[in-house]
Amino acid sequence: MFISNAYAQSNPLESLGGAGGFLGQYGFLILMFVAMYFLMIRPQQKRAKEQKAMMEALAKGDEVVTAGGVLGKISKIADAYITLEISTGTELVVQKSAITMVLPKGTLKTL
Incomplete structure (x- = not known):
């Protein structure tokens, strides 16, 4: 009678489509793949292209x-x-x- 009911606050991200939404769940994974592309894959492709050009230019x-x-x-x-x-x-x-x-x-x- 003297104590009012206490209600838990809802998570504002749940309204975006689940706990954390798509970006909350997979954002880190996507960011990791983008970083790996720019730090590992792209430089390796560049070196391979330079090596191929050098092989073709041998005389x-x-x-x-x-x-x-x-x-x-x-x-x-x-x-x-x-x-x-x-x-x-x-x-x-x-x-x-x-x-x-x-x-x-x-x-x-x-x-």
């Missing part, structure tokens, strides 16, 4: 470094293989994908 006479660290000058180019001249009269056949970097002209003469 006879370019000085290159292989994945194993071998320095040489390109003497022949085939579809999948490249012949490197690593010293006078010594040639080495490597896969095209093993080329990691093209050196500036004249680098091998200074070594």
